[in-house]
Amino acid sequence: METLARLVTSSIGRKLLVAAVGFLLCGFLMTHLAGNMFLFVGEKAFNTYARVLESNPFLLPIELALLGVILLHAVVALYLNLTSLAARPVGYAMKRSRGGRTWGSATMVYTAVLIGVFLVIHVKTFKYGVRPSPEDLYGLVMSYLQDWRWALFYAVVMAGLGLHLSHGAWSATQTFGIDHPKYTPLIKGAGLAFAVVVAAVFTAIPIWACWFLGGAR
Amino acid sequence: MKVTLRVWRQTGPDGPGRLVSYEAEVPSTDMSFLELLDTVNEGLIAKGEDAIAFDHDCREGICGMCSQVIDGQPHGPDKAAATCQLHMRRFKDGDVITAEPFRAKAFPVVKDLVVDRSALDRVMTCGGFVSVNTGAAVDANAVLVPKDDAEKAMDAAACIGCGACVAACPNAAAMLFVGAKVSQFALLPQGAPERVRRVLSMRKAMDKEGFGHCSNEAECEAVCPKEVKISNIARLNREFIRALAVSDG
Numbered sequence: 001m002e003t004l005a006r007l008v009t010s011s012i013g014r015k016l017l018v019a020a021v022g023f024l025l026c027g028f029l030m031t032h033l034a035g036n037m038f039l040f041v042g043e044k045a046f047n048t049y050a051r052v053l054e055s056n057p058f059l060l061p062i063e064l065a066l067l068g069v070i071l072l073h074a075v076v077a078l079y080l081n082l083t084s085l086a087a088r089p090v091g092y093a094m095k096r097s098r099g100g101r102t103w104g105s106a107t108m109v110y111t112a113v114l115i116g117v118f119l120v121i122h123v124k125t126f127k128y129g130v131r132p133s134p135e136d137l138y139g140l141v142m143s144y145l146q147d148w149r150w151a152l153f154y155a156v157v158m159a160g161l162g163l164h165l166s167h168g169a170w171s172a173t174q175t176f177g178i179d180h181p182k183y184t185p186l187i188k189g190a191g192l193a194f195a196v197v198v199a200a201v202f203t204a205i206p207i208w209a210c211w212f213l214g215g216a217r
Numbered sequence: 218m219k220v221t222l223r224v225w226r227q228t229g230p231d232g233p234g235r236l237v238s239y240e241a242e243v244p245s246t247d248m249s250f251l252e253l254l255d256t257v258n259e260g261l262i263a264k265g266e267d268a269i270a271f272d273h274d275c276r277e278g279i280c281g282m283c284s285q286v287i288d289g290q291p292h293g294p295d296k297a298a299a300t301c302q303l304h305m306r307r308f309k310d311g312d313v314i315t316a317e318p319f320r321a322k323a324f325p326v327v328k329d330l331v332v333d334r335s336a337l338d339r340v341m342t343c344g345g346f347v348s349v350n351t352g353a354a355v356d357a358n359a360v361l362v363p364k365d366d367a368e369k370a371m372d373a374a375a376c377i378g379c380g381a382c383v384a385a386c387p388n389a390a391a392m393l394f395v396g397a398k399v400s401q402f403a404l405l406p407q408g409a410p411e412r413v414r415r416v417l418s419m420r421k422a423m424d425k426e427g428f429g430h431c432s433n434e435a436e437c438e439a440v441c442p443k444e445v446k447i448s449n450i451a452r453l454n455r456e457f458i459r460a461l462a463v464s465d466g
Contacts, residue, residue, distance in 0.1 A: 084429030096289030100435035177455030
């Protein structure tokens with residue numbers, strides 16, 4: 001029990017929780033991205049994929065577990081950020097970076113908030129939105145993504161997600177103590193590549209829907 | 218050459234503070250920034266005013282006593298240098314130079330630019346040492362240490378405990394300091410007997426002092442006057458995970 005207590009009550013332990021859950025969420029992102037590829041194949045393929053997914057009896061427990069994982073990531077990270085705010089009650093009149101920070105690391109909180117707001121909107125519109133017909137998730141997705149304002153919103157959020165991952169993926173490995181003079185630069189590169197690929201492919205969907213299928217509205 | 222100094226003046230720990238401007242004549246660009254503060258202080262004392270309080274001791278980058286944030290960077294703009302190693306040739310005529318104390322809840326301001334960094338000492342008392350029986354010195358070759366480990370331990374031991382890592386960290390975390398102190402023993406056989414207790418105890422003390430959490434932004438590494446690497450933070454994380462796994466508690 002003391003080990004568990006040390007994990008949840010220490011700053012390093014809490015970071016480990018955020019990092020571990022972050023890795024799980026990276027796994028979810030890859031699965032989601034793979035599923036979304038059916039959008040490029042066509043209406044029939046995507047709707048079949050959606051039907052198979054929704055008919056899985058384990059979908060609800062998995063969704064609830066995913067919600068739990070997302071909330072754990074967000075709540076523990078928020079708590080850590082609040083303790084850090086308290087750790088410097090009086091700020092600097094002048095503060096300059098020496099180059100350690102990156103755009104990704106400096107904007108983690110902001111991109112996190114952006115992704116959080118997006119998740120609520122995303123689930124509300126696509127999971128609980130009204131479909132043209134009960135089996136036509138493709139039609140619902142296209143009705144939004146072919147509107148250039150929605151497409152732009154998705155593109156901006158995915159850029160934010162990429163920025164978040166550009167620091168988060170490497171940072172999580174460092175938190176797990178993975179460090180090597182030869183392989184750390186490779187891990188950093190792989191984290192950055194993962195961020196770019198995830199953001200680019202997710203962004204390709206609204207761009208493709210909006211400007212290549214039926215034109216932007 | 219003339220510069221304008223904007224210096225944080227604060228009468229005491231609870232007193233209000235503000236930036237006060239002083240026009241300063243720089244007689245030689247080879248003088249250090251601290252020597253310029255000495256010169257300004259002589260003028261203030263001659264006028265019957267309160268001198269600017271600032272920490273300093275060896276003035277050769279070894280002791281870790283100087284502790285200012287100059288123009289927004291702990292120890293000023295030079296890489297791998299403490300405040301005392303900053304010279305006026307780094308600045309131009311007419312420059313405005315801002316000097317503030319290290320900012321962290323764990324480093325309360327004592328006066329002006331002086332902060333109390335005892336929090337780091339208290340963390341050290343919780344495990345930043347090895348316990349050895351006194352007596353005759355053991356043979357130097359009795360315990361073999363791999364050369365690479367000795368080098369890494371020495372690099373970690375280069376930490377002078379100045380607290381610039383805390384001052385630079387966006388979260389006011391002390392992970393580079395604690396990482397260096399845990400690493401210098403974790404890498405050596407002499408540190409092995411107290412390895413688990415050390416990391417658990419120093420981590421606990423670090424959190425208790427009110428430092429923030431590490432978000433791996435590497436600002437600490439960038440400002441460290443002794444170039445201590447964030448590899449030591451990764452090692453601290455590894456030591457903590459290992460301690461969680463093997464601890465009997």
